Amino acid sequence: MTGEISALGCAFTWALSSVFTKSLAPKFHPLRLNFLRCLGASVLLWCLIPFSPGISSLSQTPSAPLFYLIVSALLGICLGDTIYIKGLTLINANLAFPLAQATMPILTLAAAVLFLGEAMSWSLGLGTVLVIGGVCLIANPEGSDTSSRLVPPPPKKGLGIALILSASVFWTISISLLKPGLQGVNLVLANGIRLPLAALVLALLSWKKGGAGPLKPGLREVGLGAFSGALSFGLGGLLFLLAIQDAGAGKAAVLTSSGPLFGLPLSALYLKERATARVALGTGLVVAGIFFLL
Secondary structure (H helix, E strand, O other), X not given: OHHHHHHHHHHHHHHHHHHHHHHHHHHOOHHHHHHHHHHHHHHHHHHHOOOOOOHHHHHHOOHHHHHHHHHHHHHHHHHHHHHHHHHHOOOOHHHHHHHHHHHHHHHHHHHHHHHOOOOOOHHHHXXXXXXXXXXXXXXXXXXXXXXXXXXXXXXXXXXXXXXXXHHHHHHHHXXXXXXXXXXXXXXXXXXXXXXXHHHHHHHHHHHHHOOOOOOOOOHHHHHHHHHHXXXXXXXXXXXXXXXXXXXXXXXXXXXXXXXXXHHHHHHHHHOOOOOOHHHHHHHHHHHHHHHHHO
């Protein structure tokens, strides 16, 4: 049960962080905002490492798990997130988000069963279907009419969907690599290795890309961006690794995809977004799905 509760806690921190990130997105280039979030999380984790597990543990990390952790960071955070951001520039978020939230858990669950030896049960399957169905309803609260008015031209839509699906594949591989990467490695140290590496790569990419958001971010926005990263990649990342370790990669991926359930009240309070009947139905489905997954 520790793993399942950790996954739900991770979903909550990711939902809270996404609310902050959404408010900051117009003021930053996506790569630079992602770098800032990774940097904030890296600072938090490196403040914790001297206390647990200790600086000496860096030289004692087994080479095989270290390799998996590094490849996981490169594929998931750097490549997967970057491809997803590019996909968002070609299709609407109300299509991209449900597509990613539905595809990634299914692919991860399949990979966990086929390659990681995790067990499949009827309750896990039913819970997965309910959670993903509910997330799709919550992510598109206005229904098909709104989507049809906002759909981009077919060439861009096709490329955008392909990029979102590609990002989901990279996320799946990244999550699958985390399970062997955590063998004998402290969770704080694991993310303390992954996130600074991701921050370095994102810094290089954002420097090469250049450009800035339409508005110049101030000190408050920079601080909030770093805080959102410490919350999402730092605290949320630790809970996610604990969920993978205790509950398995497949179940952890499905439960953490329930983030929109927590994002609904947070968006209503912070961003003044309203709920609809589709959102209420989706919320009920996600809650029912979580019941079967626990």
